[in-house]
Amino acid sequence: xxxxxxxxxxxxxxxxxxxxxxxxxxxxxxxxxxxxxxxxxxxxxxxxxxxxxxxxxxxxxxxxxxxxxxxxxxxxxxxxxxxxxxxxxxxxxxxxxxxxxxxxxxxxxxxxxxxxxxxxxxxxxxxxxxxxxxxxxxxxxxxxxxxxxxxxxxxxxxxxxxxxxxxxxxxxxxxxxxxxxxxxxxxxxxxxxxxxxxxxxxxxxxxxxxxxxxxxxxxxxxxxxxxxxxxxxxxxxxxxxxxxxxxxxxxxxxxxxxxxxxxxxxxxxxxxxxxxxxxxxxxxxxxxxxxxxxxxxxxxxxxxxxxxxxxxxxxxxxxxxxxxxxxxxxxxxxxxxxxxxxxxxxxxxx
Amino acid sequence: xxxxxxxxxxxxxxxxxxxxxxxxxxxxxxxxxxxxxxxxxxxxxxxxxxxxxxxxxxxxxxxxxxxxxxxxxxxxxxxxxxxxxxxxxxxxxxxxxxxxxxxxxxxxxxxxxxxxxxxxxxxxxxxxxxxxxxxxxxxxxxxxxxxxxxxxxxxxxxxxxxxxxxxxxxxxxxxxxxxxxxxxxxxxxxxxxxxxxxxxxxxxxxxxxxxxxxxxxxxxxxxxxxxxxxxxxxxxxxxxxxxxxxxxxxxxxxxxxxxxxxxxxxxxxxxxxxxxxxxxxxxxxxxxxxxxxxxxxxxxxxxxxxxxxxxxxxxxxxxxxxxxxxxxxxxxxxxxxxxxxxxxxxxxxxxxxxxxxxxxxxxxxxxxxxxxxxxxxxxxxxxxxxxxxxxxxxxxxxxxxxxxxxxxxxxxxxxxxxxxxxx
Numbered sequence: 166x167x168x169x170x171x172x173x174x175x176x177x178x179x180x181x182x183x184x185x186x187x188x189x190x191x192x193x194x195x196x197x198x199x200x201x202x203x204x205x206x207x208x209x210x211x212x213x214x215x216x217x218x219x220x221x222x223x224x225x226x227x228x229x230x231x232x233x234x235x236x237x238x239x240x241x242x243x244x245x246x247x248x249x250x251x252x253x254x255x256x257x258x259x260x261x262x263x264x265x266x267x268x269x270x271x272x273x274x275x276x277x278x279x280x281x282x283x284x285x286x287x288x289x290x291x292x293x294x295x296x297x298x299x300x301x302x303x304x305x306x307x308x309x310x311x312x313x314x315x316x317x318x319x320x321x322x323x324x325x326x327x328x329x330x331x332x333x334x335x336x337x338x339x340x341x342x343x344x345x346x347x348x349x350x351x352x353x354x355x356x357x358x359x360x361x362x363x364x365x366x367x368x369x370x371x372x373x374x375x376x377x378x379x380x381x382x383x384x385x386x387x388x389x390x391x392x393x394x395x396x397x398x399x400x401x402x403x404x405x406x407x408x409x410x411x412x413x414x415x416x417x418x419x420x421x422x423x424x425x426x427x428x429x430x431x432x433x434x435x436x437x438x439x440x441x442x443x444x445x446x447x448x449x450x451x452x453x454x455x456x457x458x459x460x461x462x463x464x465x466x467x468x469x470x471x472x473x474x475x476x477x478x479x480x481x482x483x484x485x486x487x488x489x490x491x492x493x494x495x496x497x498x499x500x501x502x503x504x505x506x507x508x509x510x511x512x513x514x515x
Numbered sequence: 516x517x518x519x520x521x522x523x524x525x526x527x528x529x530x531x532x533x534x535x536x537x538x539x540x541x542x543x544x545x546x547x548x549x550x551x552x553x554x555x556x557x558x559x560x561x562x563x564x565x566x567x568x569x570x571x572x573x574x575x576x577x578x579x580x581x582x583x584x585x586x587x588x589x590x591x592x593x594x595x596x597x598x599x600x601x602x603x604x605x606x607x608x609x610x611x612x613x614x615x616x617x618x619x620x621x622x623x624x625x626x627x628x629x630x631x632x633x634x635x636x637x638x639x640x641x642x643x644x645x646x647x648x649x650x651x652x653x654x655x656x657x658x659x660x661x662x663x664x665x666x667x668x669x670x671x672x673x674x675x676x677x678x679x680x681x682x683x684x685x686x687x688x689x690x691x692x693x694x695x696x697x698x699x700x701x702x703x704x705x706x707x708x709x710x711x712x713x714x715x716x717x718x719x720x721x722x723x724x725x726x727x728x729x730x731x732x733x734x735x736x737x738x739x740x741x742x743x744x745x746x747x748x749x750x751x752x753x754x755x756x757x758x759x760x761x762x763x764x765x766x767x768x769x770x771x772x773x774x775x776x777x778x779x780x781x782x783x784x785x786x787x788x789x790x791x792x793x794x795x796x797x798x799x800x801x802x803x804x805x806x807x808x809x810x811x812x813x814x815x816x817x818x819x820x821x822x823x824x825x826x827x828x829x830x831x832x833x834x835x836x837x838x839x840x841x842x843x844x845x846x847x848x849x850x851x852x853x854x855x856x857x858x859x860x861x862x863x864x865x866x867x868x869x870x871x872x873x874x875x876x877x878x879x880x881x882x883x884x885x886x887x888x889x890x891x892x893x894x895x896x897x898x899x900x901x902x903x904x905x906x907x908x909x910x911x912x913x914x915x916x917x918x919x920x921x922x923x924x925x926x927x928x929x930x931x932x933x934x935x936x937x938x
Contacts, residue, residue, distance in 0.1 A: 317705020
């Protein structure tokens with residue numbers, strides 16, 4: 166039963182049983198092998214429809230990672246993250262069209278500018294938490310929506326807004342990833358890099374500081390943690406990840422549409438991050454799959470894709486009532502149960 | 516979400532939403548393709564279509580009409596014996612989904628062309644893949660600017676910019692020398708709003724007049740402020756380039772100020788809706804004109820009646836009989852007639868694209884002027900159409916067709932000269 170903050174905030178400070186180092190190494194090697202197999206094999210077997218769907222899934226997984234970073238590490242709710250995707254996409258497009266820079270540079274620019282926006286979004290977090298912070302960030306998502314609605318996305322024109330008066334120019338993809346197959350692999354590598362950045366933070370000083378802040382800001386202060394700096398850094402990093410996701414989306418389609426970044430999508434992104442499992446590395450990937458692959462599956466089967474929203478609502482209720490660790494937590498529990506069933510109570514291979 | 520709803524209603528900006536309706540009688544038997552009454556049973560030819568069914572509004576009647584026409588075609592010999600397998604997909608107003616569907620239709624299903632497309636997001640989202648795969652899209656309804664600036668996208672409609680320009684030109688012709696300053700009001704939707712007014716303003720400036728564009732957030736419409744802002748420019752005419760739902764409060768605000776007799780009021784095809792005269796009230800009787808992009812459904816001409824017959828015999832009862840539908844019918848008809856001239860054994864994407872680009876003159880009594888595809892860098896072949904007037908609670912066509920003199924169409928006209936469409 167989900168009983169509140171205690172259950173969900175002590176993840177990183179929880180006691181971890183000692184495990185066999187060899188087994189951990191084996192698991193890591195297995196994980197890398199599986200990831201490489203996915204990167205190499207998946208694009209070869211997917212149809213073009215699913216290939217494009219999975220490009221979006223990958224970008225949205227990074228967006229969800231930006232949400233889970235704040236929620237799982239700091240206990241902070243940001244409902245502006247999808248708007249930050251739009252910010253990252255806007256600047257990536259503008260830089261790409263305006264200066265013709267390589268895709269990587271456009272992507273990084275989008276990330277950096279979204280990080281700056283993320284910092285601004287995070288400023289209220291220095292003084293407030295919970296519902297109030299959620300409302301403030303949602304208002305910021307609304308403000309971003311208004312700006313994007315008013316100005317649209319750059320499409321190759323001149324001037325600050327980059328609006329074309331003739332034909333729309335598509336954002337150039339990376340030279341090595343011009344095809345959908347290659348771009349999907351490219352997006353997977355970017356996703357892995359984003360995970361790497363987050364894991365490095367979690368295992369280093371920022372991760373320890375965030376864990377203390379989450380448990381008690383007073384304790385963290387007493388422990389010499391610079392609360393303002395670490396909070397601001399978390400929001401900045403989260404904004405950076407969202408911006409990268411927006412740039413990847415822009416590269417996938419070649420452009421972005423002004424109607425695609427409403428504030429409501431930020432709520433959806435947050436909700437599905439919770440349903441997917443904000444405390445597990447699997448959660449953002451599951452959230453990305455739910456956001457893009459599930460509606461695509463329904464469409465492919467000829468079922469109204471909007472039904473997905475109803476399923477998501479039920480999933481969120483389920484997660485809040487019975488599965489605070491989300492689908493990822495349930496999968497992990499199921500894996501443990503299976504291991505116990507087949508390999509004994511310790512779960513060790515006999 | 517509110518502006519998305521507005522966006523959907525703005526669909527009507529490129530077309531009349533409901534034709535003066537249904538009075539026209541369907542012809543006895545629908546005529547399609549070979550019209551031999553024999554069902555086609557050969558190897559199917561795949562043709563796709565992207566429309567928006569789910570989302571803020573059902574924006575699909577062009578695709579439904581194309582589907583009905585191809586059904587009729589298949590029941591009448593198909594493409595020289597080969598049936599058309601028409602795959603209509605729903606992009607749900609979502610650019611990502613639209614892009615996925617384009618990949619599915621073109622690369623996975625092997626469509627030779629896309630026909631009857633009708634979407635706000637398709638043109639922008641799929642420009643890249645259409646060009647890369649060199650597939651022609653004979654769209655039914657194009658609304659954003661992107662739909663009229665692509666080599667591979669040829670809509671049968673005129674678009675909101677041409678429509679606004681014609682509306683102002685008609686006023687200027689009706690009141691010679693009286694229309695010198697105009698105001699065009701539009702929602703600030705990217706690639707639609709301001710662009711849709713620029714043609715009318717450019718035209719009036721070319722005539723020595725002046726114009727002003729007022730854009731507003733459709734999510735927070737303040738009609739009185741808009742009217743006052745427009746009046747501050749001291750205009751001779753105002754074009755209300757909004758969906759009908761937003762236009763009604765603007766006309767109400769103008770009525771409160773008693774402005775109907777002080778200046779002239781008009782609007783693009785987005786206001787061409789059966790309910791519009793009733794919605795704005797008797798005060799505006801004979802005082803508002805509305806542009807049309809295609810002729811009225813009750814024209815009782817052969818092709819108009821054939822469209823109605825196709826819809827009655829091969830469409831669903833619930834399928835709309837509106838100008839979106841007319842546009843989809845025209846798109847399917849021109850495609851089918853082009854394919855019929857080809858060797859059925861040699862129909863593939865490359866040959867179909869080349870054949871469609873070679874369409875230099877397509878005529879129908881639904882259109883005011885010949886339509887074409889051609890091999891130009893962009894397509895806006897429909898720029899001539901009638902204008903209607905609000906009279907006795909109805910929208911009555913004024914008769915003559917008007918050719919939009921939008922400076923943006925200069926390159927289109929230059930191309931038309933090379934293929935002999937205009938002199």
